[in-house]
Amino acid sequence: MTKQKEMEEQIATSLREKEILLKEIHHRVKNNMQVVSSLLFMQARSTQQPEVRDILLESQNRIRSIALVHEKLYQSEDFKRIDYKDYLEKIAHHIFESYQISPGTILLKVRSEDVFLSIEKAVPLSLIINELITNSIKHAFPKGLSGEIRIDFSLENSRYRLIYQDSGPGIPDKGAIEKPDTLGMQLIRGLAGQLNGTVRYETYQGFGYIIEFPA
Incomplete structure (x- = not known):
């Protein structure tokens, strides 16, 4: 019994050490990405060219969306999954x-079940959401126009479903969605592929996307 107890204690100690190491890894990854994000933001503020500023801000937001995943993992008791609703x-x-964006200009409505995602699913989905929101800000609500963004996220029949909508003018040419030539739209389709998911464009009162992928 003594040897068995010693083995159990050794296993418990080993697990604690691995948890500490994993937590430290997520913390360092988050910090390194924060540094890159800050550098991009500083560069964006220093340039006088609007097009260059937009490219740098978009890159900064992509990095930040990944950093937030690692931050949530670092803060979580479970280092494998994050609370995606928050x-x-x-x-x-x-x-x-x-x-x-001035407070109150764009109304954000998020409705989500208590869903926990692994890092393998959280990172691609986070980048997709980043691209969708960025697209709405640039094209649906340019120059400070007001509007509304709705994000619904749920789990149904072992499949996750993300419904994204904005109240902008929408996209009159559906071919631009089916054969996207912008980096953002190409990223959305590519990242959905990483999730083994499907992407569907829907016309609501504005621009809408439905993305589904297996749990």
């Missing part, structure tokens, strides 16, 4: 801040 609101508000 993450959704955080990443959306960060993007609003980076584009200096």
Whole structure:
């Protein structure tokens, strides 16, 4: 019994050490990405060229969306999954801040079940959401126009479903969605492929996307 107890204690100690190491890894990854994100933001503020500024801000937001995943993992008791409901609101508000959206200009409505995602699913989905919100800010609500963004995230029949809508004018040419030539739209389709998911464009009162992928 003594040897068995010693082995159990050794296993428990080993697991604690691995948890500490994993937590430290997520913390360092988050910090390194924060540094890169800050450098991109500083560069964006220093340039006088609007097109260059937009490219740098978009890159900064992509990095930040990944960093937030690692931050949530670092703060979580479970280092394998994150509470995605809380993450959704955080990443959306960060993007609003980076584009200096005045409070109340764009109303954000997030409705999500208590869903926990692994890092393998959280990172691609986070980048997709970043691209969708960025697209809405640039094209649906340019120059400070007001509007509304809705994000619904749920789990149904072992499949996750993300419904994204904005109240902008929409996209009159559906071919631009089916054969996207912008980096953002190409990223959305490529990242959905990483999730083994499907992407469907829907016309609501504005622009809408439905993305589904297996749990």
